[in-house]
Amino acid sequence: MQWKNLFTPVANLSVAEARAFMDQRSTGDYELLDVRQPNEYQPTHIPGRRLIPLGELPARLGELDRRKPVIAYCAVGGRSKAAAQYLAGQGFSEVYNLAGGIKVWDGGKVGGALEAGLELLPVEAEFGDALQLAFAMEEGSQHFYQHLEAAAATDELRHLFNRLAGFEERHKARLASLFKEKEGRELDAALAAATVGIMEGGGRLADQVAALPGGPDQITAVLDFAMALETQAYDLYGRLVLHSKNESAKSLFIGLMDEERTHLGFLSRELEGLLSRR
Structure with a gap:
């Protein structure tokens, strides 16, 4: 690393500024770069982002x-400032440092190894394989919300879970239509049925149901849990973008990331509305 690059001026973004920057753009239109070490990344990281330790x-x-544009972040902002300055010195025209790092980030965070869930899609997989995996994961999430709807204790909860299951149904229909358009045949529903236990985020349906906090009649806990699941899905799709060598598959997963972000916005508004009524 050239020392002169460390004196290149770069802009700092606050958490609010960084969030506004990202909200105004599609997920594929910017890079959020984690420059910490892998053993820092695994316990907690901002979902869906690229990990390149500063030394590498x-x-x-x-x-x-x-x-x-690139927004670099680390633990508290020191390493990411050095990374941003280095990138600016290497000719990257729009580079920012997340001031305060992940320590001050109050948005979604997830844990897990960089490789977690990537075994679901071989690196050389074709676009059709990516579509089938995405369909199976949407199917698993739909079954999860349908399970919660059936167990819900109030009409408010049943309506919420029915709406969330409907989101997944519409996604499945779009993926099936896209599969037929691109592959010239119907999507293999039998394969999706065989893998229905896989949910968005790569988790297993039975495990997620068992881990549900507070029971399905606790709407605040359930909303928190649903937001955590959607955040995990966003993170996995982001890592699949980097993992896949197929450009069409990359574009598919970027689109799914944007949809997960929309889901998170809906859940956040539902939770805020619930809390304001109390």
């Missing part, structure tokens, strides 16, 4: 798209 950045510069 010069050798892995080619993994980043110079045409996209």
Whole structure:
């Protein structure tokens, strides 16, 4: 790393500024770069983002798209400032440092290894394979919400879970239509049925039901839990973007990330409305 690059001025973004920056753009239109070490990443990270430890950045510069804005973050902002300055010195035209790092980030966070869930899709998989996996994961999530709807103690909860299951049904219909358009045949529903236990985020349906906090009649706990699941899904789709070598599959997962972000917004508004009525 060239020392002169460490004196290149870069802009700092507050958490609010960074969130506004990302909310105004599609997920695929910017890079949020984690420059911490893998053992820092695994316990907690901002979902769906690229991990390149600061010490590896010069050798892995080619993994980043110079045409996209980059927001670098680390634990408290020191390493990410150095990373942002280095990138600016290497000709990246729009680079920012997340001031305060993940320590001050009050948005969604997830845990898990970088490789978690990637075994679901071989790196050389074709677009059709990616579509079938996405369909199966949407199917698993739909079954989860239908399970909660059946167990719900109030009409308010039943309506909420029915609406969430409907989101997944519409996604499945779009994926099935896209599969037929691209592959010239119907999507293999039998394969989806065989893998229905897989949910968005790569978790298993039975495990998620068993882990549900407070029971299905606790709406605040359930909303929190649903937001955690959607955040995990966003994170997995983001890592699949980086994992896949098929450009069409990458575009598919970027689109799914944007849809998960929409789901998170809906759940956040539902939770805020619930809390305001208390």
